[in-house]
Amino acid sequence: MRGYLWKRSLFAVVTIFVALTVNFVLFRVLPGDAVTRVSRIPNASPALKHALEVEFGLDKSLWEQYVLYLQQLCRGNLGVSFTNRQPVLGNLLEAFGNTLPMVTVGTVIAIAVGVAVGVYAAVRRNTLGDHVSTGVAVAFYAFPTQFLGMMLLILFAGVLPSVGMSDPFAVAMSPSEQFADVVRHMTLPVLTLVLTLYAENALIVRSAMLETLGEDYILTARAKGLSRRRIIWRYALRNAALPTITQVALSLGAVVSGSILVEVIFSWPGIGRALYDAVLQRDYPMLQGGFLVITVTVVVLNYLADLLYFRLDPRVAQ
């Protein structure tokens, strides 16, 4: 038990470290205009520029810069945004706070729907129900996220809010009204996210179930006289959950890309949108910081998936 947990914890930590280093390399070392841009804030006073240069050690050797960079990170200093002159970390945390509810709701619903569809299709393998539901899933898997979002926008224009997280013109709303407002704004983004994510989950679950249904213990379960329902839920799905968790964790990349695109389309003020704006405005500190925050989040989520796997599979404990 200690072995597995320890290994996965170590792995998470090292991955974050690798991400930090990649971050550093991309922005400071690679040729391209980003090298000295850190200090080239538009309209900054020479004094600020100089101060930044010293702070980021652009006058020192690469190794020293790297160490300095790590030290800054430990202090929570990710730099200052070029666009709004605020500390990057603060900007990102705020944006993250906006992303979290929308993406969480979307992902959870996508997983639930995906599992339902996947189980249904696997149990009814090769029937019309299977072909139709799998076909629909493949189609939604194939549609680009932005396409789905744009289609929903056109369809629901006027009916549901299409921009932002809350009504900018509303004044003095009660907390419950505010809440309802946010929920209304969240509907289209979440719907888009669900449509784009559920399909991959459904296909993963279907595959995992099909593999599990071919295992010997399923035959034993039938021989034991257990009901179909019991076999499907207690034996097949319970065991299929293991490869599913692994695969879903691998598909976190899709969640990230889906969220970014959704936030751009619906102007949702989250971290994806912040990343997009940073690219547009060549706001390198924000870009760097955004990469870091998103990567760390994904690493943490992967680690949680590892823990869940450990909890569900007694064989790993050896």
Place this chain on the structure above:
Amino acid sequence: MTERHALELVNLNVWFDPRDHHGDKPAHTVKDVSLKVAAGERVGLVGESGCGKTTTILAAIGLLPASATVGGEVRIDGKNVIENGEAGMRSHRWTDIAMVFQGAMSAFNPVKTVGWQIREALEVHGIARGRIAVERTRELLDLVGLPSGSDAKYPHQLSGGMKQRAVIAMALSCEPKVLLADEPTTALDVVVQDQVLRLLVRLSMDLGLALVLVTHDLGVVAQACTRAAVMRDGEIVEEGSVDDLYRRPAHPYTRKLFESTPNLDDVRRTIESPGQTTPLLDVEDLRVTYGDLARTTRRRRWPFVTASTKVQGPVAAPTDAVANVSMAVAEGELVALVGQSGCGKTTTLQAILGMQPVRSGSIRIDGVEITGLGARAWRPLRRNVQMIYQDPYEALDGRLRVIDTVMEPLVVHRIGNDRRERRALAAESLADVGLDPDVLAGRYPHELSGGQRQRAAIAASLVLRPRLLLADEPVSMLDVSVRTGVLELLDRLRREHRMGILMITHDLSTAAAYADRIIVMREGRIVEAGEPWQIVHEPADDYTRKLLASVPSPDPQHHRAS
């Protein structure tokens, strides 16, 4: 005179829909099989692979796939349970008829404890709940000889033998009248097999259980069953008491089966003693530690060492995989290395082949010391020692024609000046092993039977004219009737080509029938070595005696006496 048998198969027929070509006729896999089993009786269903024995019992418990059509009746205590198809069958499963499947390795749900799964059977069928269920589960596990506390274990924490017992316990949980067992001991060691078979016999006698035992091993039938039915091509060709079948087999196929099964009583007496002074293979004081083993081998080993039935008292964890092993094989000699799995015989062979680093000791092949040689130095020596592996179905690369596989060693060692020469040498080799090169050279492996494939693999090893041939269970994966052919081939080759053969086998009867000398290994050490006659009839060591006793002889009298 209609007595109600516990199980009665009446004109059972099974057809399978053809898989890919929907126009073909269905395959008639089980043809008019009728069998009666009384309570407390144990009937063996014997036959080689593909004869339909597994399909028969699957039909009896209604677990055939959707492509199957079933005709006939399956009567349990007089009532036909399959007349309503799958719908009517479920209520009878486990309570009236239960099954133990082949390969208990994956019969259990890996994420639930063994106890949970047995309790589930009790609860689902309304026999016991809660505390009573827990008690009953423990009783059942005790009944099959498992130590207390086994109910809290997960399946992967149990050894093969223990898992098989647990499966039997689970099968008996609802007190069925009939127990079907499909090759229940095939994957188990000979000693464990003996224990499981004894358990089945005891349970059948104590509980009045009707047992149908499906197996290809005549020794198992002789040991565990009172009656047997021989199946071939979906039909029962002969049926009777095991005694009758052994002593007076009526059907030619039955006779052939018995002839192909080596018997410990057929021990040969070596007439010629090899006069060679310098042995071809000389192993002295070989030692391989666990640390030297490849990681995969090590992982496979531990379950055996730690989770085995602790009946032998405290297990002194051996630090050596192989220790103090010395042996010699002379030209023209066939030496058999016998022992249970994990005893180090494969490791020894791997060391001789140079695939396994050794800690200390010496191995000399034809006078050349090979321990500690690097890969480069080994290359020219590879021509002298070749290995034949256990699995004939993967022994040949499916993408190469047979002739290409046999030619490959020549290509690698640059023997022969051009393709034609090499081809001729390869063809010669094929002929040597009994395969007609004109017919089979251009074929692909999948067009050959298992026995032919193993012969082709032998040809590919022979083509280099090795002096020493190592064989790792060369026939254990072949059908019984084919084994003799391959073993005779090995016998002939070593005499004609004066090759030395070191053969691993878990089957003492095979060793006794073909080897000049037998070496018994246990836990990495040699326990006893000597001529077959002496080993079989005057074993010196206790362990050897135990091995001998566990070998299921096809002679029922043998088991009656013990």
Place this chain on the structure above:
Amino acid sequence: MSEEITVTTRPDVERRRGVWGALRTAVATPPAIIGLIVIGLFLLVSVFSPLIKPYSTSVPSCEVFEPPSGRHWLGCDDGGVDMLSLVLQGGQVSMFVGFTAAVIAIAIGAIFGVLSGYFGGWVDTVLMRITDYFMVIPQIVLMIVVAAVWGPSLNHVIMVIGFLMWTSTARVVRAQVKSLRERVYVRRAVSIGASHTRIILTHIVPQLGPLLIANTVLAITLAIFNETALAFLGLSDPTAVTWGTIMEHAFERGAISTGAWWAIVPAGLCVAALIVGCYLVGNSIEDGLNPRLRSSYLSTKSWRMRPLVGRGGDAL
């Protein structure tokens, strides 16, 4: 279905055909055939697109956001350029980008996988650690950052996608090579004294063919998907005509507020159709190679009873 569920001595009937046989069978199934037809159609059309497209893609030929009509089947975009022509040309570039990026990714993944799986030991550990880190780091974000730093161009897009997408192939190939390494015929080749190169090239790589084909096709789906995502975020070459840039232009230049769905739908549908086609083919091959998907012990249909008429061997 074969008659015995598992038997000691008889091989699985499937093993006869080997991986290439499984490929042939998989490609003959209805989903795969549909997929191949779709891919074939797209290939044809995009190869001949310069000849087929009715109007120029650089010179406007109609009004801004003109709706579909008899003259312009798919209407026009915000610059007055015929949408059908744009989509046809975009297909050429999108498919080129997708294919090239996929091939790069598979090549890197295969090399990593073969070296890792065959040699094991420290080679395996090092390569797989690298793979693991790249797997966890979200690719799209890395792609965004790299594209932003390197600047927008089609070559950069291809390289970025290609150099970051190899991880899952590496893992899958490594697993396969590891299992192949333990096959008896490979061990025999080692014991004959064959060199590593010979073993890898003769015995291992040919067995990987179908797996690599399946992965390449599936990688194409990801590559095209990623290209559209990068284009949408403004990280692709704005002057290039790809399905991704078509959709991006539509979004940026107000197709939604105008309700000009024809500026969005064709490109989106094309991407979807091609991805579906590739997915069907790739998935069929993958399923065909996976022996564990063959049997299912729980299905909606069950075995049937047949009433006996008459007795004896020829009972009906």
